[in-house]
Amino acid sequence: MKHNALRSFFICGLILIGMALFPLFTNNFIIRFGTDILMFAIMASAWNIIGGYTGYASFGNVVFFGIGAYTTAVLMEKAGFGFALAYASSGLLAAVFAILVGLPVLRLRGHYFAIATLGVAEAMKALVQNLEITEGNSGIYLPMLDMSVRGQYYFFFYMMLATLVACLLTTYILLNAKFGYSLIAIREDEDAANSVGINTTYAKTMAFSLSALFTGFAGSIYAYQQAFIKPEPAFTVHTTVKMIVMAVFGGMGKLFGPLLGAFSIEVISEILSDHFLVAHALFFGTIVILAIVFTPKGIMDIITERKLNVSYFLENIRKHRV
């Protein structure tokens, strides 16, 4: 066991160093692509906390992304905040919002929870579209980052990377603490969790809030990077779908599953849209469906179980068929 832990630690370290060094040897386009992957990896990993570990499939996590983006925009543009302060406030505001919304919404389970969160995100979009402080549908500009072009690419890449590392580290620490067990117990059987002494309301709300915190951070960096945001892309349901697909594709309830999912999904869809201008969405959809049918536990499961053969796929189909 000890030996294994040491090895995983070593591998993680190598991957991290690789990710940290990679922008130094490549062009701006690739750095930007890497930044996008990291952004989705943050969101998918954050979704994993509430959706993967706690078992509450939130279909509205984009609301935290949007809140993060708009908090940064408003604070920097209207209140003259620096980015550091705006970044911190964005995450915190998203987290507080998650607590306020979570208290009523987390009373719902399964599909009802999914629909309610979807509604929350749509309602928030409508609100932002109509508020004066967010400048409605015309969108809001942010101050530009005062750096060389190359420096800007580095800045946003490393901000995303740092946020992702913080997210994964937090998740890892929590999983090994009692709090992590309470989340998994809720996912496995909420009534049993309650009777065994777990304050399920508290645990669920904290998980939701933590998920919101990191999603809000991602939104904040995104807004500063774009220098101009509008309600439609900031609150679009597509973003939620994307994070869920990535988390599921990579492996729900696995620490590195969503990161792996974000990477593979982004790379696959990039390759597809390069080669098939019109039909790439069709091919992409097919790949996702095949992945869900053959490896419902995600590609992380293939890697950790080291099974990549026909019987593994057949077993999955048997186990999870409707």
Next chain:
Amino acid sequence: MAILQANRISKHFDGLVAVNKVSFVLNPGEILGLIGPNGAGKTTVVNMIAGVYPPTEGEIHFKGKPIHGLKPYRIGRMGIARTFQVVKPFPGMTVKENVAVGAMFGARGKRRSAKEAMEKAEEVLEFVGLADQKDRRADQLGVAFRKRLEMAKALAMSPDVVLFDEVMAGLNFGEIDQAVQMIQKIRHSGITILVIEHVMRAIKNLCDRVFVLHHGEKIADGPVEEVLNDENVIKAYLGKRFKELTH
């Protein structure tokens, strides 16, 4: 003084009166049986004690403090553990993790770290004879082991009172005898027990006292032999055929 006391508790589901003004006391160290035909309201009584839903009327006191209306997790932490008639393991966790969760959040949970909870889980698994199953996933266990896991989870919470809701249903004779021995062992460790059971063989061997529910009302309460020979109780169980049998 009674460790657990219910005072005229009732539960109404809309128009249906599932439990009607039932009172009972559970004395420290005893094994009290709760029996009754299907649909008599036994599990409803357990659910009211455990806080799944509050009684419509009446009061429940644990160690002199009112607990009616508290959430299940509060009651669990105070020292009342329960098992579920339809077992509720955490299917994706290992047997050991299942039990450790009980140790982490139960009555002494606050004082236990995750690591100490794992040690406590080992201890409890040894006690209930599941030690060699500890690394299996809970959903891979057979019925008898699942029932035992349910008991282990409850025990890991370091409770003062355990409510066993039909932990012997679906077991064969050999397994029932094992379960009976287990419950006796649990009592000797100082835990007070309420057993809800259909299996008469178990009730006779275990209980100091038994009370009977029928249509949500208490129809008898007393020593086992006395209650099982009570005319009302026999009637409740046999219904109309009672007449045929006595003639």
